[in-house]
Amino acid sequence: MKKIEAIIRPHKLDEVQDALSEAGYPGLTVSEVRGYGRQKGHKEIYRGTEYNINFVPKLKIELICSDERAEAALEIIIKTSKTGEVGDGKIFVYNVADAIRIRTGESGESAL
Amino acid sequence: MKGNNITALLLFIFLLLVVIAPSNSFADPDPSGANTGTINDVPAATAGQPTVEEVGAVAGHNKISINIMWTLVAGFLVMFMQAGFAMVETGFTRAKNVAHTMGMNFLVYAIGMIGFWISGFAFMFGGVGAIGALGGTPGLNSMFSIELFGKTFELVGYSGFFLNNAVYDVGVFTLFLFQMVFMDTTATIPTGSMAERWKFTAFIIYGFFISMIVYPLFGNWVWGGGWLADLGVNFGLGHGHVDFAGSSVVHLVGGVAALAGAIVIGPRIGKYTRDGKVNAIPGHNIPMAMVGTFILAFGWFGFNAGSTLAGTDLRIGVVATNTMIASGAGALVATIFMLIKFKKPDPSMMANGLLAGLVAITAPCAFVNSWASFVIGAIAGVLVVAAVFFIDHKLHIDDPVGAVAVHGVNGAWGVLSLGLFADGSYGDGWNGVAGGVKGLFYGDGGQFAAQLIGTLTCIIFVFALMYGFFKIQHKLFGIRVNAEDEVEGLDTPEMGVLGYDYSSGPEQK
Numbered sequence: 001m002k003k004i005e006a007i008i009r010p011h012k013l014d015e016v017q018d019a020l021s022e023a024g025y026p027g028l029t030v031s032e033v034r035g036y037g038r039q040k041g042h043k044e045i046y047r048g049t050e051y052n053i054n055f056v057p058k059l060k061i062e063l064i065c066s067d068e069r070a071e072a073a074l075e076i077i078i079k080t081s082k083t084g085e086v087g088d089g090k091i092f093v094y095n096v097a098d099a100i101r102i103r104t105g106e107s108g109e110s111a112l
Numbered sequence: 113m114k115g116n117n118i119t120a121l122l123l124f125i126f127l128l129l130v131v132i133a134p135s136n137s138f139a140d141p142d143p144s145g146a147n148t149g150t151i152n153d154v155p156a157a158t159a160g161q162p163t164v165e166e167v168g169a170v171a172g173h174n175k176i177s178i179n180i181m182w183t184l185v186a187g188f189l190v191m192f193m194q195a196g197f198a199m200v201e202t203g204f205t206r207a208k209n210v211a212h213t214m215g216m217n218f219l220v221y222a223i224g225m226i227g228f229w230i231s232g233f234a235f236m237f238g239g240v241g242a243i244g245a246l247g248g249t250p251g252l253n254s255m256f257s258i259e260l261f262g263k264t265f266e267l268v269g270y271s272g273f274f275l276n277n278a279v280y281d282v283g284v285f286t287l288f289l290f291q292m293v294f295m296d297t298t299a300t301i302p303t304g305s306m307a308e309r310w311k312f313t314a315f316i317i318y319g320f321f322i323s324m325i326v327y328p329l330f331g332n333w334v335w336g337g338g339w340l341a342d343l344g345v346n347f348g349l350g351h352g353h354v355d356f357a358g359s360s361v362v363h364l365v366g367g368v369a370a371l372a373g374a375i376v377i378g379p380r381i382g383k384y385t386r387d388g389k390v391n392a393i394p395g396h397n398i399p400m401a402m403v404g405t406f407i408l409a410f411g412w413f414g415f416n417a418g419s420t421l422a423g424t425d426l427r428i429g430v431v432a433t434n435t436m437i438a439s440g441a442g443a444l445v446a447t448i449f450m451l452i453k454f455k456k457p458d459p460s461m462m463a464n465g466l467l468a469g470l471v472a473i474t475a476p477c478a479f480v481n482s483w484a485s486f487v488i489g490a491i492a493g494v495l496v497v498a499a500v501f502f503i504d505h506k507l508h509i510d511d512p513v514g515a516v517a518v519h520g521v522n523g524a525w526g527v528l529s530l531g532l533f534a535d536g537s538y539g540d541g542w543n544g545v546a547g548g549v550k551g552l553f554y555g556d557g558g559q560f561a562a563q564l565i566g567t568l569t570c571i572i573f574v575f576a577l578m579y580g581f582f583k584i585q586h587k588l589f590g591i592r593v594n595a596e597d598e599v600e601g602l603d604t605p606e607m608g609v610l611g612y613d614y615s616s617g618p619e620q621k
Contacts, residue, residue, distance in 0.1 A: 045454045047461065047514070048501045051392035 001096040001109060002070040004063045004077070007033065007089040012081040013059055019080045020063065025073060026112065029062040039086055058089060064096055066109050176247040178423040180286050183246065186418020187290040193297060193411035194221050199404025200467075201304045204395035204460060204513040208601025209308045210611030216303040216310070220319050224296040227323030231273055232295060233288050236328035236336045238269025245422040246283035255337065263346045265339040268332055290418065291335075294362050295327050297415075301366030304513035305374040309381075309598055312606050314591035318373075318581070326577050327365055330570055334361050340569060343562045344545040350559025352543040353566030354534075356431075357419035359475030359526025360570050367520020368574040370511065376582035377592050379510030381599060390505055393512065398459050405463040409439055412470050416477045427478055427538055434477045435470065438489030442469020445493030461497055464514045468496035471522040476530035479549045484533035491529075492522045524567050531563030 008016060010032075017028060034055035041054040065073055074091060082088055101111040142148050154170050156162035162170075198217035205213050239255025242248045254271035257264050272279045275288060299322050303315070333340040334355050344352035355361050383391055395401060417432040446465020447457045469489035476488060499517035503509050511517070532551045539549035550556035585591050592598075597605035604610060 045456065045458070046392040046394045047458065047504065048454070048497075049390050049392035049504065051394065 001064060001099060001112070002067055003094040003096045004065070004070065004073055004091060005094065006061050006063075006077050006081070006091040007035065007058050008061060008077070008081040009083070009087065009089060010057060010059045012083075013061070015080040016061065016077055019076045020073065023072065023076055025063060025065060025069070027064070031060045031062075033058050033060045037087075037090070056087065064099060064112055066112070175424050176245075176283075179245045179421060180247070180282065182423025182428075183286050183290050183418060183421050186414035187286075187293050189411045189414025190290070190293040190297070190418065191221075191411075193293075193408050193415070194218075194300065196404045196407030196411060197297070197300045197304070199400045199407065200463065201307055201404075201513050203397040203399070203401025203404060204304075205307050206393065206601070207396040207612055209603060210396075211607040211609055212312065212602035212611075213303070213307050214611065215312065215607055216307075216315050217300055219316070220300045220303060221296055223316060223319035224299040224323040225292055227320045228292045228295050228328075229275060229288075231324045232328040233275070233291065234270055234272040234328075235268050235325070236331040237287065237291065238271040238273075238336070239266060239332070239338075240269065240336045243283065243287060243421065245420070245425070246286055247281075249279075249283040249287060250281055251279040251284060264342075266332075266337055266342060267339065268329060269336050287421070290421070291331075294358060294415070295323055295331070297358075298327050298362050298366040298369070299323050301363070301515050301519050302370040302373045304515035305370035305511040306377050307512050308602065309377060309592055310373075311591055311593050314585060314589060317585060318591075321581055322369060322578075326369070326574060326581075327361075330365055330573060331361050333569070334566065340562075340566045341543045343565060344543050344558075348558060349562035349565070350531075350556050351539060351545040351549050351562070353527075353562045354479070354530055354539070354542060354549055354559070355475045355527055355566070356478040356530075357416045357474045359471060359473075359523045359530075360566055362523075363471045363474060363519040364523030364527070364567065364570045365574050367516050367518070367523050368571055369578040370515040371509070371520055372575050372578035373582055374509050374511050374516065376579065376586055379508065380512070381595060383510045384508050390508070395460060395512075402459060402463055405466055409466060409470060412439070412474075416474055420478070430538075431477045434480060434482060434485040435473055437482055437485040438469040438473030438477075438492070439466050440469070441486045441489030442466055442472070442493040442496070445490045446497050447493075449494060449497045460514075461500070464496050464500065464518055465493045467518045468492040468522045471519055472526040472529060474523075475526040476533060478538055479530055479534035479551075481535055481537075484529075484535070488526070488529045488533065492525060495521050495525055524571070527563050527567050528560070531560030534559060 013030065020028060034057050036054055036056060041052050041056060043050055043052055063073060070093065074093070077091060098107055099109070099111040100107045151162065152160050154162040154167055156166045194217065198214055201217055202210050202213045237252050240252045242250070252269065252272055254269060255266050256268045256270060257266040259265070272284065275285065299319055302318070303310070332338040334353055335341070340353035342352055343349040380393065383393060385391065412435055413432050416435045417428040420428055420431070443462055443466035446468065447462050450456065450458045450461045469492045472488050472492035473485055476484070480488070496514065496517045499521040500514050503511055503516055509516070530551060532553050534549045534551035534554065536548035536550040536554050540547060542549055550559060552560040582591060593602060593606060
């Protein structure tokens with residue numbers, strides 16, 4: 001199993017989620033996060049004084065799926081969340097040791 | 113089913129009684145209102161045939177009724193400005209201090225009110241004499257004065273402490289309510305410049321000091337019949353120091369107190385770093401601050417137009433419109449200034465610009481025409497932005513909300529602008545001087561001199577008193593919270609509760 005963790009632009013969430021659920025991926029977890037990448041935020045001016053907005057608001061989505069479906073999920077996320085501008089975000093893929101459905105105790109892929 | 117029939121029957125009888133029956137036994141209703149209020153409503157010994165005396169009594173009573181009603185309603189509007197101040201100041205500061213900033217803006221209403229009731233009102237208006245617009249206001253007739261240069265200098269009133277029974281009068285009570293909310297506006301201005309680091313208990317002591325002593329003294333000199341008002345009668349300087357609704361009495365006093373406080377308390381941690389770098393500390397809730405600004409602008413109609421103390425003084429139409437025009441000019445010019453300099457308008461400066469226009473027009477609103485109002489507001493819009501930069505970047509005085517730039521700088525500009533632009537169309541008899549109030553541009557340089565003397569007096573007197581007060585208080589008890597609390601946020605250490613608590617609350621056992 002794989003865990004796909006993607007940092008995306010907040011306004012792209014609907015598009016990503018629609019495409020993923022259409023493709024049959026059952027679950028998705030979303031959290032509001034703030035962070036910066038290579039650009040180190042950006043500068044603004046408040047009352048005549050320049051300041052740095054270091055942490056830009058982003059969304060983190062997390063998705064667990066079988067190994068063979070991971071590639072397709074990545075394609076969908078990249079396709080739907082890409083604008084081509086700086087700040088589109090990043091995706092990380094992890095191996096998952098196990099998954100357990102709390103209600104029934106099922107484990108492995110059948111718990112997804 | 114049977115129940116329904118009875119209900120229907122009762123309804124029918126009811127309609128019969130209410131709608132049809134009265135048309136036979138009473139006078140016709142008057143939906144247009146054109147026939148309501150007739151000679152029959154004038155109390156007369158012979159109904160319907162009042163004498164001239166009886167008509168005159170009603171006319172006089174109605175005039176004072178309109179004036180008292182107007183003054184009270186205007187006072188209620190000004191009272192609501194406390195909410196505006198609370199939102200502006202809290203919006204322009206950080207989320208970790210919201211309960212503290214709100215708390216100060218809330219309690220200043222109660223502190224100021226009680227302080228003004230104890231002694232503030234008596235010092236300020238105790239010697240004002242009769243205010244005809246409110247029916248004569250008896251009892252306010254004790255003024256302490258000294259003789260200088262062969263002239264009488266009236267310095268402080270001393271009747272009406274605790275609104276005692278000697279002034280138990282509808283006119284005096286109306287005057288108290290209206291003047292108390294004005295004083296509260298002054299008292300709440302320093303809570304902005306000293307926000308996010310002021311010890312709450314120290315703030316309480318300050319609240320009594322300014323409402324009981326500082327504000328009333330300067331107020332007496334301008335509005336209570338004191339020596340600045342007498343500059344015209346005594347020294348031939350125009351109509352004396354004229355301030356219609358308080359650019360100096362309310363805003364300059366508050367702005368100067370805010371400056372003294374900000375200097376003594378020092379900048380917030382992290383505002384200025386050792387190498388001389390100036391850091392921005394953005395406000396946490398711009399919508400809150402902008403709504404607060406609108407509430408202030410709404411209340412300002414009461415502030416300025418109400419200052420006639422008379423709904424029968426129809427100059428209120430000019431006053432209210434001038435107030436509106438200056439506020440728009442201030443907001444627009446401040447915005448354009450920011451757009452030219454930084455490419456972005458900065459909502460906090462748009463709000464400051466609107467308020468700057470309002471503060472500036474507060475003194476001259478009754479004495480100028482609309483183009484002068486526009487010019488006064490526009491200059492206020494430039495002044496407020498320039499002053500914010502100067503105070504922050506050059507003086508390194510930390511004023512989180514721009515209180516000194518808005519109320520101090522533009523309070524001074526407001527009273528001075530009256531001395532330039534007053535067009536002579538209003539103010540006959542003001543401060544005991546015949547003829548309309550005229551500024552320098554309309555031929556009366558003496559009026560400008562009186563405005564200048566009033567402005568300098570206000571700055572020197574209030575700064576000396578407030579700086580001294582804050583210094584002594586700081587030496588004796590400390591007026592600033594400790595550094596750990598300031599960094600953590602003042603809500604829990606100072607107030608005992610978080611303003612914003614995003615947890616689901618404490619566990620209940």
